[in-house]
Amino acid sequence: MRKALLAASAAVLLAAGPAVAQQKTIKIGFVSTFSGPTAGIGNDMRNSFELALDHMGRKMGGIPVEVIYEDDGLKPDVGKQKTEKLIESDKVDFISGYIWSNVMLASLKPIVDSKTFLVIANAGPSQIAGELCSSTVFSTSWNNDQTPQAMGLYMNQKGVKSVFLIGPNYAAGKDMLAGVASTFKGKVIGQELTTWPSQLDFSAELAKAKASGAEAVFVFYPGAAGVQFLNQYAAAGLKGTIPLFTAFTIDELSLPLQKENAIGVTGAQEWVNDLPNEANKKFVADYRKKYTGLRPTFYGAQSYDAAQLINSAVVATKGDLSDKTKLQKAMEKADFKSVRGGFKFGNNHVPIQNFYLQDVVKDADGQLSLKTVATIVKDNQDQHHDKCPMK
């Protein structure tokens, strides 16, 4: 044991060797979830980020790129620790990833303090769009409440009069339910928040939704929880009786498990796999070629755009990352072909973009797939940008 201990200490000391010389490579840290039930999301993000690098010849502005992937295990404290390691030990130039709002909020301080450039590829807590916005923090996703707001607008269009809201009790869950409530013109009859991520049995909540007499149910459950929710929704006899509206609950990862239970369940999204632009066609086709049997999700699309955004800034500054102001200006231009079509940043570095309605249909091969049905809202900007001190 003593020898092991000494060897272990030696290994730590060795691993901590002196820092490498600057700008021989572009170092990017990528924090996501690669273990546990939501590991599929992290893998999709990594796949898409890698695919983007392949498309760039694994170089940005002629400089080789090195990406260090770290697993946050869906825990805010672990995510923060990994973020600190990337900044202090690996000394990365950019940091990206982050699925979960709570992990993102916990990790934000060391990133902002060290002025490392951050490109958030999914999480969208409202604070970061508002009072906590920062000159070096960018997002290729959205603010949490934008997607459910679009869903609220769609429910208005469908003439829904009353709704019951169900979601997980963490930062994004609360943002999502508040989002629907802010645009939905009918009555919110009830709202249930469940323990996240441990609670997966929704029987008590479903029984209440049924008893409330609401015309519709809105739900937000990413990852495996979304599969369980739809299965239990069907088993409780609610599917077909009460229409279900969703945000981030049905995607290409969950669909193979949700199967028939997802048919006809609509959701709002800023990216759908069949969006008709060249960049997207290439992304989807090459992804399916490189990772046989898998389909890219919106998480992947956002990660692909994150890599493109970093690349565009490195190219524009000719690889000189020392001038932070110049780099920031280059990032703000967002000079790349996004897979979602149009892409521009608001003052708070959150995209101004369209939101689409997606539905589940059987595609040409007889497989279930997601399809764009309509554009719910065009050039939508989050409602928190006024609170951001950057103008």
Place this chain on the structure above:
Amino acid sequence: MTLFIEQCLNGLQFGLLLFLLAAGLTLVFGIMDLVNLAHGSLYMIGAYFAATFAAWTGSFVLGAVLALAATLLVGMAVEVIVMRRLYGRDHIDHVLATFGLILFFDEAVRLIWGPAGLSLSLPPWLSQPVQILPGMNYSAYRLAVIVVTLAVAGFLYVLVMRTRIGMLIRAGASNREMVGALGVNIKLLYTLVFGLGAALAGLAGLMQAPILTVQIGMGENILILAFVITVIGGIGSIRGALVAALLVGFIDTLGRAFFPDILRMLLSKEAAATAAPALSSMLIYLLMAVVLVVKPEGLFSAGNK
């Protein structure tokens, strides 16, 4: 009213499921005086086996039966390889060693089945809701779980109260040395009891699998509940485990269902909505603390000191 009945059924189903876990735990606790934190791992393994075997055989029921047998074997193997060496040791050694087992099993499952988890889908005849009262539908599968667990509880009752093995189990729970002194093959009895506990945990896991996902670490949250139940019920008492399991099942489900509304009357809507899930999770622990303060040996102590 239908809402209340439905929530009661949910509570009953959850409580009976917890009973399966707690029964195995309390047997091992009572007879071998062994604190087994890895009981939740057996629950997880049962679910993984079921998902795998069901996929191989294409039949849910066949998969479940095979998984049950496999979990029994794993349990007996664990007893022979590890647990046997822990009898008579300090509780702290048990806690540490079985904590190590949890880490091992979690990672082994990740190596074998991958990190993403599996899903176990139900045959059509179980995935449809059935009408149980006029105007009231209930999930057929949850009803099936209630029936199966009640049957198992009955089987356990007969096994423990009416058979020779059961007699030894009861004797072991109240006086371990005496049973050994009477020339009973204690080693074999212990292996069997541990295997039985494992199989019960596996059964709970595989029945929970279609409702929840099959995932790494699924046993850890529910393990704590199972411990709470064994302690409330009194260590070594199957009857206590049943009563406590139903109590916990009802309190957890009904608490989650109705507590927020009660809270809403006292607090602002916003505060109530966020505080309610946390507070209703606390109810069970509150119950346990109260029971232990009033009866430090649980409700139905098996009588051994």
Place this chain on the structure above:
Amino acid sequence: MRPALNLRTLVTVVLIAALVLLPLYTGLSGNRFLLTLFTRIVILAMAAVSLNLMLGYGGMMSFGHAAYLGIGGYAVGMLAHEGIDSGFVQWPVALAASALFALVIGALSLRTRGVYFIMITLAFAQMAYYMFAGLARYGGDDGLTIYKRSQFVAPVDLSNKTQFYYICLALLFGVIYLVWRLTNSRFGLVVQGARSNDLRMRAIGFPTYRYRLVCFVIAGTLCGLAGALLANQTDFVSPSIMYWTRSGDLIIMVVLGGMATPFGPLIGAVALLVLEEVLSGITEYWQIILGPLLLLVVLFARGGIDGLLTNLSGKASGQGRS
């Protein structure tokens, strides 16, 4: 414990020297992360030392010790959130809150024995976990970011990594010394006596319940201090800091290092956390190595690393085991 030049003393001295000199190395190599890692180790070692007081010396097997980490941490976090940055307010509040919580929990839990005690302490810790998870104002499940570390008078600056490390280290040594003095006092002897034979101690006329309760409260308070430090170190506090697996980690540190020994918990904390860091660098599946390793320690290395070192030194074994 007579200081003699044997392997056990040598390892302890080398470890302490390494801890003291660490900032020098990180300053030269430029790797600040190592300092961050070891600050964390030092803080958790302090929690383990406090647990050792009740677990190792007092024989009280608490499975909810992480609750005090959380209470100390939340005292700092909540006050900071309300705009009270002064460490002169935050830290005493953290200690007082932990002491009060320990007093209530201890008074109720010490009525039970054995497994029931393990489980009731666990239940109270879980209650604390869910209580903080329900505090929407302070982030609920998501936790609370602390934007400004505890403020003290001029030269003391907790945001300075080296300074903060030395403060933690000094406090750790202070706590180790305090526990050592306590265990060798009359009070400590009564508590240890109650561990081996409670009935006899009571027959002699010692109100052991009261002694054990005081021991419980001291252990909880010291752990609350570690919690206040941990919150400052991570600039963040969330309910997960007091989840039951964290209590399990603390037990592992104590047992791995050596129960009822002054430096055992420190050795255990360093060994466990460095091992975690190294193994997780080698393989993604590091827990498959760590799990069986714990099992082996339980089965073959009673007395933990400290006991092992003592045996290797050729001294009579049996020290530091109940």
